[in-house]
Amino acid sequence: MAGSDEIIGDEGKQHKGEPVVAPFDLNDFIIIKEGEAEILMHAKNEVFYNKTQVNNRDMSIAVLRTFVSKRKQEHEAMLSRKMKNGPKVMGEPVVEPEAVTDPEVHNGKSNGECEVSQGISQDEPCSMAEDPAPNQEAKGRGELKPARVLEALSASGLRALRYAREVDGISQVVALDNDKLSVEACRRNIKFNGSVACSKVESHFADARVYMLTHPKEFDVVDLDPYGSPSVFLDSAVQSVVDGGILMCTATDMAVLCGGNGEVCYSKYGSYPLRGKYCHEMALRILLACIESHANRYKRYIVPILSVQMDFYVRVFVRIYTSASAMKNTPLKLSYVYQCTGCDSFQLQPIGRTVSKNTSVRYLPGFGPVVSQE
Ligand SMILES: C[S@@+](CC[C@H](N)C(=O)[O-])C[C@H]1O[C@@H](n2cnc3c(N)ncnc32)[C@H](O)[C@@H]1O
Numbered sequence: 216m217a218g219s220d221e222i223i224g225d226e227g228k229q230h231k232g233e234p235v236v237a238p239f240d241l242n243d244f245i246i247i248k249e250g251e252a253e254i255l256m257h258a259k260n261e262v263f264y265n266k267t268q269v270n271n272r273d274m275s276i277a278v279l280r281t282f283v284s285k286r287k288q289e290h291e292a293m294l295s296r297k298m299k300n301g302p303k304v305m306g307e308p309v310v311e312p313e314a315v316t317d318p319e320v321h322n323g324k325s326n327g328e329c330e331v332s333q334g335i336s337q338d339e340p341c342s343m344a345e346d347p348a349p350n351q352e353a354k355g356r357g358e359l360k361p362a363r364v365l366e367a368l369s370a371s372g373l374r375a376l377r378y379a380r381e382v383d384g385i386s387q388v389v390a391l392d393n394d395k396l397s398v399e400a401c402r403r404n405i406k407f408n409g410s411v412a413c414s415k416v417e418s419h420f421a422d423a424r425v426y427m428l429t430h431p432k433e434f435d436v437v438d439l440d441p442y443g444s445p446s447v448f449l450d451s452a453v454q455s456v457v458d459g460g461i462l463m464c465t466a467t468d469m470a471v472l473c474g475g476n477g478e479v480c481y482s483k484y485g486s487y488p489l490r491g492k493y494c495h496e497m498a499l500r501i502l503l504a505c506i507e508s509h510a511n512r513y514k515r516y517i518v519p520i521l522s523v524q525m526d527f528y529v530r531v532f533v534r535i536y537t538s539a540s541a542m543k544n545t546p547l548k549l550s551y552v553y554q555c556t557g558c559d560s561f562q563l564q565p566i567g568r569t570v571s572k573n574t575s576v577r578y579l580p581g582f583g584p585v586v587s588q589e
């Protein structure tokens with residue numbers, strides 16, 4: 216931990232126009248300790264810090280630890296499969312995954328018909344990236360690089376610092392914010408947390424949406440923890456995660472997600488919420504469906520790992536994969552909900568369905584009514 220009263224800005228890392236950490240007096244701050252991180256909070260408290268979100272951060276650390284170890288297991292399994300199948304022969308033609316999985320060219324069939332896919336494996340290794348991203352370079356040589364994390368909306372940097380200090384197997388945490396005071400605070404906190412934090416955490420003054428769009432498939436983990444709704448960040452976030460990587464996402468706009476303003480929910484998430492007894496579960500499903508819909512635009516799909524409603528928010532953890540054929544299953548995971556106006560009974564009408572014949576599967580719209588009007 217830094218013991219000095221004055222911490223000077225890290226000029227080496229500053230870019231033009233970015234906030235500089237000015238020398239400061241520790242007496243102007245209180246120290247807040249959470250987990251293994253400590254942050255300096257100014258008496259005026261201009262930078263966001265929410266004590267009650269400690270559960271959110273603790274849970275995310277548990278998920279991150281599990282993800283890091285699962286990623287390692289999957290990588291080892293992939294290597295041993297490769298060993299069994301023998302080395303690739305030099306000059307052997309490489310089949311582009313895109314060509315194999317594009318529905319338009321799949322076996323020359325179209326109109327929603329294709330060969331039965333072999334199902335979606337949750338164990339698909341995280342090194343299956345179609346476009347090798349910079350941090351994946353070593354994978355060609357069979358090495359698994361330590362995970363890189365993007366904390367897209369970082370405020371004081373508390374979460375980023377905790378990830379760096381409390382989770383093994385992470386090489387870097389990039390912390391973004393578009394508020395200069397927050398970036399200044401984050402940089403001060405990185406220094407205050409000593410050498411591990413300084414070597415792993417870097418803070419940038421940036422609009423998270425632009426940063427994620429310009430860093431496609433670069434991060435093993437992307438964390439979104441916005442004020443209110445994450446909806447404006449989802450499109451870029453799903454693109455920034457590597458294949459098999461994880462997106463962690465909080466939404467605190469529970470009134471919207473639980474049916475307070477159905478039309479607002481529709482505009483943000485593309486679903487109409489119902490005020491049923493299941494409204495919290497529905498909030499989670501609406502968020503998951505919205506993430507999947509953005510992922511689908513890029514031939515990607517999600518596998519939910521953990522979905523939680525707690526305190527005043529929902530938080531979901533999903534892995535993201537690329538596969539144009541698996542993506543066709545999305546309508547099978549979605550339904551219209553018919554809620555009885557007189558009692559708690561409800562019925563589901565799937566958006567899509569499949570019809571199998573021999574080895575081929577046709578993807579068709581669902582049909583109704585699933586229940587009579589009475
Ligand atoms: C709820 S706070 C984040 C709290 C933090 N993750 C934590 O655990 O303590 C949301 C932060 O997002 C920042 N923010 C809002 N819009 C942004 C954008 N487009 N790009 C980057 N940061 C943004 C805000 O300045 C604010 O600091």
